[in-house]
Amino acid sequence: MSQEMSLRAGLRSSLAAVLNSSLVAAVLLVLVVGFALAAPDFVSSNNALTLLQSVAVIAVLAVGQTFVIITAGIDLSQGAIIGLTGVLGAGAMGQGGAGGILLGIAVALLIGLGIGLLNGFLVAYTKVPAFIVTLGTLNVASGAGLLITGGQPIYQLPPAFNAFGTGAFGIFPDIILVSLVLAALGQILLSRTRFGRCVYAIGSNRRAAALSGLAVRRTTILVYAMSGLLSAIGGVLLTAYVNSALPTAGENYELDSIAAVVIGGGSLFGGQGTVWASMLGVLLIGVLANGTDLIGLSNYAQTVILGCVVIGAVYVDSFRKRVAV
């Protein structure tokens, strides 16, 4: 009886594994094929690059959001951090050469890190839910950005910086490369380190994690700090790409990053999700937006469809058995 049971259990978990991650990949494939048939321009190098560039920033955000959501938390402040770090970083950059650019980037990263640490500290040490904490920092950060700049955008950025933002390494745009590297690092951190294991454990059962000797609070703070830092990197990338810094840049981007993580299989209750799966979610969102655009669907219909797909993905997701970490 036990031999049989273990074999069956083994089979079941393999099937679950295939259904699990591949579900998003399967939907993605279906969409790509569908769009390619409906609008042949979809599979052109031009379009592929446009598509990737349009999701590069969200991808970076999604890496950070993956960690946060696995701990059963949420970071709503990502978009606001993009705006704030974009204007502060651009301001510090001035017209300077390499030194100025590095200073600007450093300022942006430090601010993002700082806000992230604040988020993490509040979530770890107070009973205030992450939703409220990060909603609060969202408002503070966007308000601060508007206050500091008076609503004025910053246009004059060093040309070398813009060259990086719109430039490419071979055929791969620079910003895509950055997001890929960050995604890879994120996945390694999540799946192969003690820190990653702690992240999953905290999300699955905080009390049990504490009783097993995990540093729950420290890990929580680090996770939010990471999300803040990654949001700042997103801010730097976006500013470079758009060649201007607006305090309202990145508004609502966190909704896309959360959607990407959830589509990829991350549960808002914690303990589930991987960085690669979130990247598939990001791709799905990008493909949907780009594909519906190309086939000539009206602006408004696009948003409705995106919403339906997200709901559909999460609904189907509730049926599949998950492979446990």
Added chain:
Amino acid sequence: MIGVRDLSVRFGSVTALRGVDVSVRPGTIHALAGENGSGKSTLLKVLGGAQAPSAGSIVLDGSPVSFASPVAAAAAGVGLIFQELSLFPHLSGTSNIAIGREPRRLGLLQAARMRREAEALRAGFGFPPIDLARPVAELSVAEQQVIEILKCLGRSPRIILFDEPTASLTQKEVVPVLATMRRLRDAGYTVVFVSHYLEEVFAVADRITVLRDGQVTLDADMSAIDRDGVVAAMLGRTLREFYPERRDRPQPEALVRLSQAACDGIAPVDLDIRAGEVLGVAGSVGSGSSALGELLGGLRPLSGGTMSIGGRVLAPRHPADALRAGIAYVPEDRRTDALLLDLSISTNFTLPLVASRGSVLVRGGGLLDRRREQELVRQEIAHMDVRPPAPGLAARALSGGNQQKVVLGRWFLYDRPCLVLNNPTKGVDVGSKAEIYRLIGDLADSGHAIVLISNYNPELLGTADRIIAFREGRLVARYAKGEVSEEELLRTTLGSTERASVAEELA
């Protein structure tokens, strides 16, 4: 009066019941006993209409019947009370009792009539007063159970089926439930119940049916059999000793010493915990026995006195501190406090080891040694005999007994000199219980200090070298092995106003 004839139940390729014949005589208490997976719960569910037979039939008053659902069964006079209470937490007791058959006039609920009927029901069956107006989520587990029973009785059944009625109750709360079953029988109802606890079966049942692997292995009147016979029928082998013989004697020196140690819930206590011994801690809920465990485990701060291990004073503010010093605490409620249900068996096993400083599983830069982890996990699964032995399976999928093995097994991977276990066999089937007792014995024999906190006195008496008893936050008694009887221990933990054993209680 009610029974099954040649009943079989299959779930896909798994056969839960195979050719079972059981007959319940009217006006008796009939117990269904067996290990986990024996099919006893399935049998009860078939009788109650919650599970359809794959073959065979239910026989009611001599003729075969079939129930499409528990509602149909209730209409035929068979009431089923599930183990997991099916109450609506935000509704009042009155509403829950009347649910589905609320008295109405012109479509509007008659609240006053509902209240009166619920009260009358309660009083008529001799249950203690309960506030039926409050939402049931605010009531104690025992009170909720009474409401569940009243809900069933409100439908005027003739036969009442209880599925593990005392599984989530403490010793104090068990007695009234058993008394209720007796009262019901005396009032003419027929009662069938499923239970793990042989003491209760022996205390109230008139007849017992034992199932093993889906088949009946024993079906007799209680007067005709004894405990060993029942255990043998449940396990399929005679257990020489349910509680294992211990090999070594404990060390005389203390490993952990508490000097006037106090915390929230415990008055100052002096206690030595020795390596190589099993220290039993008896006490009902709220007596301080659990608080002692949490103090040792670093969940409650010391408010006075000192705690030391191996001569070094420690004041843990966090479980990680206690762990580092050498004390591991295994909490009572594994589902909410110990298990990472959605993560794999493997992760659950290695969690404390991964978290520890200088862990063998963590290389430079925080990277995990996954191959080593897989090796260790495979060894431990074999050692603890976890079924199914699938390291990637989510912990949620395991039975209670196997889940507890995972929870205990992690402390073999990350070995601590002192292990504090809080009710480790709660909700665990008989076979797994025996394995756990064996493990505890092995741990003690290999030099660990084991603190066994338990509400279930027989297991303390069977496994502990010494027993201390708590009552109302104070350490009130210390006994050496063999110095105390079950009745006296019960009396000590419940206080002098309560009477001795369960059986005496009911007499």
Added chain:
Amino acid sequence: MTGSISRLGVGLGALVLATSLSAPPRAHAAPPKTIEFIPSESTTPYFLREYDGIKQAAAKYGYSTLFRAPYAISDVSAQINMTDTAITRGVAGIILVPSSPTALLPPVRKAMAKQIYVIATDSTLTPMNAATYIAVPNEKAAAAAAEFAANAVHGQGQYAIIDYNLSTTSGRQRNDGFRAGMAKHPGMVFAGLQLSNGVPQTALQETTTLLERNPKINVIFGANDRSALGVAEAVERMHKQDQVVVVGFDADLGEINYIKSGVIKASVLQSPVLMGEEAVEALHELFTSPGKTLAKDTPVPFTLVTSKNVGDPQSVTAIRQYIGDYKG
């Protein structure tokens, strides 16, 4: 095990990507020429009317049209992506309202290089690298509004501006123009600038706060239709239509009613339909004579419609630019 299956998913994605990256952009057969209109924001009535103008003119020549715009005027990145997608789609011409004067330069450059003609309207690019820029001279128009308002309060008082944003050139120019116009009246003191992002509710809240804090304000300029609407509603709710002169830009139906009732004393009306038609005309010229260079600037007239002259035939014509079936 999870890792390898996740990697499978990514591998699939990479495969698709590689296939698409190696596929060359497709050449197009000769279906009707498509003109894509990409304003800075998708829900402003003004741009929808401009699109009406575009459709009308396009129908005349047998061109087909498309409408694409980001939801938020601040989502510059989205407008860049849409422009890129239009280029991929291989449209014949793009009519663009740039939400940023510099960020849209690269896609416009790309388009022009591929013989996809770009006409900029309403807001401009810096430097202007599209085929031509069609707009109302924003500074002059705003200055005219300022002149009217200053005269209405006899040159004495305080004025505030509710602009939609300062990231588009039109937004900046209207702000600068109004200030310049007011500068000619030393008795008018500047009392503050707030941004509404084109959301009437925001304009309403900001106006209410401004007036509560500073009751001496007697002129408020709402720099586009949505802002002006919010300002007017706030002034009406506070019953201050007699103390505060509200001047606006553009005229949707709500604004027209406010002009008639006197809550808005005057509004600068552009000619969105005309602008759309002019843009298509410009594209048509370029389609039929490729290589032709157009004038860099194509100014479009504006009309100052006031509560007094709102019934005049000239005003009615101007209003018809916003509300096609307006009768008076």
